[in-house]
Amino acid sequence: GQQVKQSSPSLTVQEGGISILNCDYENDMFDYFAWYKKYPDNSPTLLISVRSNVDKREDGRLTVFLNKSGKHFSLHITASQPEDTAVYLCAAGENQGGSAKLIFGEGTKLTVSS
C-alpha cells in the first residue's frame, strides 16, 4: 500500500488566499517530513522540511504543521501567488544515520488563479 498519501490530486486557490496541502503517512518510525515543489518538465526541489521533534515550522509564507498522533502533516502557503502554481510532493522517511529513505506522495497540483 501507499505509505505516504496525498488524497487531493488538485487544488485551486485564488491569488492572495491560503493554500493548504495535506499528506498522510502510515509508518510510525518516520521522523523526517518534507515538501518538494515541481514545475512541469523540471526536477523537484526542496521547499521546507521538519523533524519529528517539532510540530510546526515557518519559513516566510510557508508553514509545515506536523500531527504525529494523526500521522498527518500539511503545508500552508499564505498570500498565494500565480508563481506558486506547481505540483507539490510531500515526502516522509526515517533518518538512518544521516540519510533518509524518502517515500513520496502522489503529488497535488496547485493552481493559483489571478
Next chain:
Amino acid sequence: DMKVTQMPRYLIKRMGENVLLECGQDMSHETMYWYRQDPGLGLQLIYISYDVDSNSEGDIPKGYRVSRKKREHFSLILDSAKTNQTSVYFCASSPGTGGGAETLYFGSGTRLTVL
C-alpha cells in the same frame, strides 16, 4: 556549482534491449537514489545507495539493478527492458551528514520510452 547530472535526457529503446541510465554529482554526497515518476503515482524509490558498493533496494527494485563504483557516479541498469518500464527516471543525491543531511538534490530526469 552544485549539480546532479543525468544522461541521457531522452531515450527510446525497444523491448528486450538493455538500458543504462547514468547519474553524476559533484557535491561528494554519500547517498544517491534512483526514482521513477509515473502519472498518479508520484515518485517511487527504485534503489538507494549509501556509498560505493553499498546499495539497497527501494520499493520497486524488480527489473532494475544499480552500480556505484565511485562516490560521484550512480548507474541504473535495465536488463531486457519492458514496456511497463516506460517512465521518467530521476536520480538524486543527499549529503548524509550535517545540517540538511536528508535534503535530496535531483537531476533533471531521463524520459525513457520502451517500445
